[in-house]
Amino acid sequence: MTRRDAERWLLDHGFVEAPGGKTSHKHFHRGTVKVTLPGHGPQDLSKKHTGMIVRQLALAGFPREKLRSEWGH
Secondary structure, three states: OEHHHHHHHHHHOOOEEOOOOOOOOEEEEEOOEEEEEOOOOOOEOOHHHHHHHHHHHHHOOOOHHHHHHHHOO
């Protein structure tokens, strides 16, 4: 999954982009859940980063199996 795909998925599922700070990372939040996407480097998210995001989203109540199929993890 690319950073743009992840950003689109988050926005489609009720996340809101937080105002940017001094870094190029993008921050999204929905309630108490906050997800950070890298703003530099390769466009494709690494397996490690994808796994961290899937764990955060699963703790927020999203079904883990559905996340794995959609996020390709």
